[in-house]
């Protein structure tokens with residue numbers, strides 16, 4: 001094709017990670033976002049979220065190959081634009097308002113242009129959405145030759161740049177053959193520049209959209225499966241779910257990765273996408289008991305933690321409970337759908353005094369929880385004279401805690417398996433660990 005001039009609309013986690021990755025590969029990139037505060041931070045070289053390596057790449061590209069703006073008009077010269085705005089799942093289904101307004105802005109900027117341009121949807125949307133957005137865009141932009149494609153994103157928080165640079169696959173679903181061809185051409189060009197050769201899969205737009213849901217719901221299913229086996233192991237003498245799941249996972253048809261029990265899946269994708277696919281199935285009267293069970297299992301995993309605290313402490317009211325970890329997983333400051341946030345709220349509702357520690361995510365947690373909990377930047381102060389400690393995030397900081405400082409008889413509920421229960425018990429600490437049998 002042409003010389004690429006890239007646009008990215010939506011400079012959140014997915015959009016900004018792409019914008020800096022493409023800019024550092026030598027493309028001219030224009031990033032557009034309507035949030036001026038966010039734009040200001042990005043212009044000063046400060047990403048609005050924590051992600052390994054992103055600060056440096058942003059500083060090297062901003063004002064050079066990467067320009068950011070709040071005006072859609074600035075996308076006039078871009079010939080390939082990625083849309084990476086949120087499409088949240090609400091009670092009524094998927095909320096497409098941010099996508100529609102981004103596309104309307106772009107349609108105005110491109111209105112009536114005759115040369116070939118392409119829009120690639122990175123946002124996770126239900127099957128059929130890309131094609132219907134395309135029809136609307138074509139009408140509004142009045143462009144005779146505009147291409148459109150679904151180009152879903154599989155990157156993990158905490159590994160965003162690495163996952164863009166070296167993905168397991170690139171999925172491209174054009175609304176027509178030319179759109180798929182142009183977008184595959186672009187990604188081939190990028191991967192040539194960075195020197196890797198990932199599989200590029202060209203499918204229908206609806207298939208590309210569905211691949212994203214199939215992937216995330218499968219991952220959610222693995223977590224719920226691991227948590228189910230963990231629960232059964234807890235009631236089975238001498239069983240540790242870590243050994244059991246590893247033994248099962250060695251079968252290459254199963255795999256050992258992504259099979260770790262924990263407090264349940266959280267984050268910005270798995271809970272939202274599981275809910276959205278159930279909604280989609282309901283709309284089409286398709287029974288999906290499996291997916292409902294995945295969600296239900298995630299919900300009861302949290303109830304289980306509360307039941308353990310109730311049982312071991314003889315009631316939660318008035319107890320001092322320390323939650324270690326607010327982020328939905330280690331390596332990020334993201335607290336969206338974090339099980340910790342739900343746990344904190346429920347413990348407060350039951351009358352506990354809750355302390356929260358996290359090495360990165362306390363500011364974000366405070367935005368959700370306000371002043372109902374105490375925030376501790378120091379682990380020792382968070383633990384001092386607590387009745388119980390619940391480990392909710394697998395931060396490496398929690399592996400080297402000097403547990404002997406805890407008062408004897410303190411309860412440690414390890415839902416990430418970062419402690420060594422045997423040595424803790426020797427110190428007189430009571431331990432309940434996810435997946436570990438108490439029956440000797």
Ligand code: UDX
Pocket residue numbers: 153154155156157158216219223257258259260261262263264265266267268269270328329
């Ligand atoms: C996920 C998908 O992995 C990614 O491909 C997609 O693009 C976006 O959603 P992310 O939200 O960053 O990425 O988190 P992920 O690492 O997948 O973890 C999701 C949740 O599952 C976390 O709460 C994590 O703690 C939990 N989890 C994961 C487990 O409890 N056990 C596991 O073995 C793996």
